[in-house]
Amino acid sequence: MLKNIIIATSLIISSSYATSLDEMIDNVLKKNHDVKSLEKSIELANSQIAISTNWNNPTISFGANDIQFENTFDRDVEPMQAQYIGYSQVIPIGDKLNIKKEISIRDKNIATFTLEDKKLQLKSKIYEYAYNIVILEKKYTLLNKYLKNIKSLEELSNALYENGKMKQNDIINLRVSYSKIILKQKNLKNLINNLYLQLENITYSNIDKIDISLDMDKNNLIKKFDTHPKIQLIKEKSLKFTDISRLEIAKKTSDIKFNIAYFQRDSKYEDYANISVNIPLSIYGTEKVKSLKAKLKAQEIQSSLLDIKQTFKTKTTMLQNNIDNSKQTYKIIKDTIIPLKEEVQNNIESYNSFSQITPENTIKNLNDVIKYELMLLDEIKKYFTSYSKSIYFTQGKI
Numbered sequence: 001m002l003k004n005i006i007i008a009t010s011l012i013i014s015s016s017y018a019t020s021l022d023e024m025i026d027n028v029l030k031k032n033h034d035v036k037s038l039e040k041s042i043e044l045a046n047s048q049i050a051i052s053t054n055w056n057n058p059t060i061s062f063g064a065n066d067i068q069f070e071n072t073f074d075r076d077v078e079p080m081q082a083q084y085i086g087y088s089q090v091i092p093i094g095d096k097l098n099i100k101k102e103i104s105i106r107d108k109n110i111a112t113f114t115l116e117d118k119k120l121q122l123k124s125k126i127y128e129y130a131y132n133i134v135i136l137e138k139k140y141t142l143l144n145k146y147l148k149n150i151k152s153l154e155e156l157s158n159a160l161y162e163n164g165k166m167k168q169n170d171i172i173n174l175r176v177s178y179s180k181i182i183l184k185q186k187n188l189k190n191l192i193n194n195l196y197l198q199l200e201n202i203t204y205s206n207i208d209k210i211d212i213s214l215d216m217d218k219n220n221l222i223k224k225f226d227t228h229p230k231i232q233l234i235k236e237k238s239l240k241f242t243d244i245s246r247l248e249i250a251k252k253t254s255d256i257k258f259n260i261a262y263f264q265r266d267s268k269y270e271d272y273a274n275i276s277v278n279i280p281l282s283i284y285g286t287e288k289v290k291s292l293k294a295k296l297k298a299q300e301i302q303s304s305l306l307d308i309k310q311t312f313k314t315k316t317t318m319l320q321n322n323i324d325n326s327k328q329t330y331k332i333i334k335d336t337i338i339p340l341k342e343e344v345q346n347n348i349e350s351y352n353s354f355s356q357i358t359p360e361n362t363i364k365n366l367n368d369v370i371k372y373e374l375m376l377l378d379e380i381k382k383y384f385t386s387y388s389k390s391i392y393f394t395q396g397k398i
Helices: 002-015 021-031 033-051 096-162 168-203 229-250 286-353 359-394
Strands: 059-065 082-091 256-264 272-278
Touching (some): 021 033, 021 096, 021 168, 096 229, 096 359, 229 286, 286 359
Antiparallel strands (some): 059 082, 082 256, 256 272
């Protein structure tokens, strides 16, 4: 019996274990497939850097020349018949290999900033889902108080109806109100469940409870974006095309192909060797056109950087406005409206003790207080939704 109690208790504790934001983010970094894929792309970029300055592989050739059609296997018919082995190597000229290495480093930087940008996107989403879940769960619980008050009011109304002091339509309307709250709870529960699934989809973890603070203490968002991975990513892409442009200009100085071959002849004749150098001629201006195209692409990407910075600034300012507005609205409801409604409630209860007010007014006013408490949660939700979205743009800096 004791063993069963211990097992049951441990199951309850484990099932009610609350997951923190840090734990969820840690799970994303360890398990998310998009993150893993981008980490692999960085590894591939490192491999490319390692081989970027390697020369092209040499070529070994084997053959025989002056093969006779009538006496195919006779190799002493005339002096030029020989068997040979040849070796060819392209020798890079100029700074092309160093530029290729710089391009490979750019590719690694692009992969790194893409990964960091993805992490910020995921972190922002985790915050948004988690805050929404916690707030909606509080809203769901608060609606239970609302239902309890309506039920009490319905019971009171039934008693008054029996004494001829309440109309039947009033009781029906109360039942409709009760059902509407039940529907609202049902929709809330469905939304909460789907948000948990969204979290599971990102974190690859089964989360059933979240530990998070709802203190509205975030103030001014930082509006400096130069270190943002999205900005850095675009800069690197522009610089990569600038390097490609440099590489095309460097290609005008062609690489040299060096060839050497050893020819073995019949014993009546001496062996000999051939040496040659091949130099492609850049006479059609292809490299110049490709260089110009790459340079124009670099300028195009650089121009888009101004648009993205402006977008970041605008969206962050809008989110800041939403945060400020939600804090102000929350303060008015919490510090002014709800205390006034509570004061009204106290007055109603005082008047009620002298039978100067009906009991249903007491319950209705209590429900009014709950309505404003629900409004408080709506403002908290708006606040944390804006804050969560801002994490992507500000990298979590306040």
